[in-house]
Amino acid sequence: MQLLNTLLIGITAGSIYSLMAIAFVLVWRSTRVVNFAQAGMALLSTYFGYEAVSRLGSFWIALPVAMIGGALFAALVELVLMRLLVKHASSGPIAGVAPIIATLGLLGVIRSVISMIWGGQDLRIVAPISNNGFTINGSTLVFSPLKLLVLVVVVVLLILLSILFQKTNLGLALRASAHAPEIARLSGVRVDSVRTLGWALAGAAGAVAGLFQTVNGNGNFSPDSIDFSLLLVSGFIAAVIGGLDSLLGAVLGGLFLGISISFVLMYISSGLFFIAPFVILLIVLFVRPQGIIGVKAGRRA
Amino acid sequence: MHKSKKQSTHLPLFILGGIVLVILSGIVDELRVYQGATIAVYVIAISSIILLTGYSGQVSLGHGALMAVGAYAAAVLRAEFNVPIILCFIAAVLAAAVGGTLLGAAAARLSGPYLAGTTLALAIGLPSLANQFPILGGEQGLAFDVGFPPLALGEDFTQYKWYFWIAALAALISMWSVRNILNSAYGRSWRAGRGNEVAAQLAGINTARSKVLAFTISAGIAGLAGALLAMTIGTVSPSAFPLALSFSLLTGAVLSGISTLGGVIIGSVVLVAIPEIADVVAHRLGSSESVTTNLPGLIVSGLLILTVLFVPNGPVEQHRARKAKHEAAHNSTKK
């Protein structure tokens, strides 16, 4: 029973990491940038969601509001910051690190501005359904209706996303631009707009991750919540495990990470909460440097 | 070209700098002296980033964690074994260097965003480990007391001034060492590897080893900065080394010009000055408390973005590049 419990908790947490990892992968594929501000964007979207809940009273309105808000903000970042970055900082010793530094700066700006607008204290989003565990044969699981809901929503979103990517012209344009921007342009794809769209999708995915990370925890969040630092690190690690270039890899990486952490905390020590992702990342990097989905030119991007 | 000249003239320069600082510390008030000590700590920490990122081309977001390693090493030796303070600082360097070597060995297989993300995970994870070991004092942390200034310096010699002297001396020694390391064969091999790893390998440079070495040295310097930071605060605790510290250091390095060691003082002064400037601005605007407390963070992050966008290689380098470009344009029109 404990084994099942651990597994289900891991899968739920992992599905949230998967969403975050997808956000990383979408941005990486469209602009070859690891967006360290992704957690800040997710946090901002969560505040959008909070505003929607407190005004309109429904989590089910908050979710799309957060997604649209997150998507618009991410698109804005790509349009303004990323394009300026390409224009100004693409040569000299800084070129390799400029995007990293710029997105870290953005993370700081987002956090500071959020603190200025909403204050530094904890706010709360109440989950739409109960987080009390299911009972099977008289024993209570940690796995709850809420966790089941999170899992279902994530799976539905993943299916929608894969239809978008595999079955539509837009998806074809997104994939072509990611793999070979020049050929895509020569085929008439407006690669610049497709890039912005990639960021927007990432913003929406991150928004769901942020909202679910919050309700899957205790519902509290603040500009400094460690939950979001953890979401940043976990999402990034999940994306790296998956090879950083593959959406399927991101999903598998997220699940792998979620389940591994869950087992470490349950069977080794719960005090390893913050260091476990780092250790798992190191192990993965040494054992399978190309990620789960093998991509040749992986790490040395 | 004129390498020998460069190296021989710098030691007197650094000694002269030391004398100026000593005189300066006698003139200004206590707050400024304390800020001076903080600036010296930043100078050391930022130069470790410049060495690693600007010269060896590796990004670390985990230097806050390496500073913590140095600080804890020094504090444990001091608190548990009452080791002389100079040995504590040396131990800080060594402990962080060992940590840096391990991290560097892992990092040598990584580059760019992968390395940044890995060190980021470390920066978030490592400080929390302090809670796992009772000897490290948990959330409250450990006291780190370097002791009173020697009586020989006189009765008026304040504690802050003592901090400043120690930090400034350490900064001068570190800067002098870093400068010479960067001008050595190692420094050249880092720059070669940063520019084009394959070409450097073909030229017979072991880029993997040279990258690990850069990490080791950089971490050792960061460890020293960590112990000195702990000295100025008086304690070592997980909260003294937040993620924000790693970000601030990176900002300082970018402001200084990521590959110009000489600019390091610019970044350090700006980092120390920002809270004060933010305070003045907030009061002028008569803003609310939440704005006042968050303005420094906003300024640091905003500066980071603006610098990367508009002065990407630092003020010194920018000036140099503009001049070179101007000359090139001049030459081509002549042709």
Added chain:
Amino acid sequence: MSLNVSNLTVHHGAICAVNQVSLAVPTGTLAAIIGANGAGKTTLLRALSGLNKPTSGVVNWMGQTITAEKPEKLVRMGISHVSEGKSVIPELTVRENLELGAIWRKDGKEMKESLDQVVTIFPRLGERITQRSDTLSGGERQMLAIGRAIMSKPKLLLLDEPSLGLAPLVVEQIFQTIRDLTTQMRLTVVLVEQNAMGALKIADLGIVLNLGKVVAVDHAQVLIQDPAVRAAYLGY
């Protein structure tokens, strides 16, 4: 004249890769641009399709000035560019690569028609339509790249070294296909080639480029006979 280039100059940094080039290609003509490595052939072609920004000069297509237009717009005006090296996307299937060529047309029925047309021209692609394109041979990839360009219903086809890295037999086949396409679809074609002999054989018009400048323009059959051209580019 459908394609008119006058005084086109393109720089790569400080290097002048294309220097004051002027040329004219009538509708339905297959023009071959030949020249040594580094003569500026590829740069010239990339400037025509909008991938490289010219420093000065004018490109005119069907009476419209298209200098420095973006490639994604030029495709919509009927200009398709097949870039150097088998320009296909290995991560996509053969069908996806082809569909990509018609992606801007939005009309599902037209896309289907074009797909049928390409499969008729290149039956091999039809056999492998669901495979990932990195499983194709070099010749098949070149067919796919040309097929993708045809999917966008071009009037002007810009081909960059289609023979590169292919076996001699395959080269002959590709060249013959290019000739047939030009005639059947009444295309205007600019073909950049290192393989000067093969290109001139199928071309109507020959243009010789040297160090960024046009040094000879004539009927392809005349150029083949020209002793100077023979010595410099045909190897005998």
